[in-house]
Amino acid sequence: MKKIACCILLAGEQKPVEVRRSLLILASARKMKVPEISRMYHISGEHIRKTIHRFNQEGMDSLKPNYGGGRPPTFTEEQRERIIDLAQIPPHTIGYPFRHWSLSKLKEAAEERKIVSSISIETIRVILDEAQDTFEATWQEYAAELDKLDKNVYEATITKAEQDRIAGKW
Template sequence: MGRRPEVFVRQVSMAEGQRLQQISRTAKDPVKLRRAIVVLMSAQGQPAPDIAHLLRASEDYVRDVIHAFNERGFDALNPKWSGGAPRRIDEQTRDWICVIARCDPRFLGQPLSGWSLAKLRDYLTATGYVTTISVETVRRVLHERGVSWQATKTWKASTDPDFTTKMRRILHLYDHPPPGGRVRCVDEFGPLNLQPRPGRAWRPQGHPVRLRATYHRDQGVRHMIAALDLATGRLHYRIRDRKRWREFLTFLTTLRARRPDQKLYLICDNFSPHKHPEVRAWCATNHVELVFLPTYASWLNWIEAEFAAVRYFALGGTDHRTHTEQDTAIGTYIRWRNQRAQPKTGFATNSKIRHPDYPFKAA
């Protein structure tokens, strides 16, 4: 039997040669890249056996690529992926899988409070929705239809009958501080006990920071009382052993001393020391107005965001052994933060609470 006649690509123009070179350098699809190399090498006069040996492919594959290029040109370089095997689970069944996944298993007579993928698979096969299905297929069906594994969260609405009036009063103070007055958000942060605190840090994979576990915390707790000055964005604070009305009133006197010529508008929650008769009497005689948040609406207090930053940057990932050490860490962070502080403007500008009809009433 004689040798098969050699097959070469048709004559390639200079422009086609440059295009082939570009594809062979930049193509991301491995099939297109491989076919372009075959055509380019054939155009350079290399026979099919040599190309097959270099690419570790069969000679028949090389000849097929050359014939296809001679017939269809550059379109022959693009892979024509087949549609794959037909789906064994029809669309209606896929819809049912998602419906069942979103159901409480107890509603379907199962002694479970939630589905795992394996238990959902077992229920689908036991009830005849499918003959057989893998856990991975269940996962992909749910993913394709936007059903994801999510944590349950709590939700609490304010029960304050004067919620709207109080909220709008606070937003007005945020947006339009009274001339000759100073708006400050006041709250307590704590308790500051001594314990290893979880945090996040950049570390090599598989080598997280390890903190000790504590079984006895016998050094007591402390509390931070702080005020956020909206005009400057600075935090003022004191750390005390208790957070009674006496400590709160002492803190207010320090705020008063900072701005003796301006009326103070202090936004605070409904914690009982804030409403103590001694505190109210002092405020009435010292040009201080206490502006109370609606019940269960501490998120309206701008200082809450600053407390989250203190918790994250000053305490996250730490394991202080003494209160002095922990107080120093908090103070160092707040001084660093105050050096970079900017006036606070634009509270929740794009939030639904800015809508004139908020809170929306059910139809």
């Protein structure tokens, strides 16, 4: 009983679920009936009975929430890595007629290459955001490389006379 009171007193350090469960147990220990507790805390009688029953079986451990962990991941780590690897490859080097990936183009490429059977653009965005630190430098290096390449291509296509005119030698 003292432990429960301590849990309530330390409510600032506890999780709200633990505090709420502690209050239910404390009210029950004070001989309040389930309907009274239900009205006081706006919690269903069924939930109160389950909480009390679980406390009687497990003790203080029953106050801690037992979360299930959520939905399992839809895509494996290998699939995620392959999507990240694909995003790091310049599209024109693997036969696509564009120089930069968009989320929709990356989605189509991942499905074409059978990395995944189907994936949403939003999931692609999440996967890339989670891996942002790992390939951000690669994109910056790639952009710098493209700038150099574009400059070299531009300089190779203009004639000597045009270069002189640009340099102010005319």
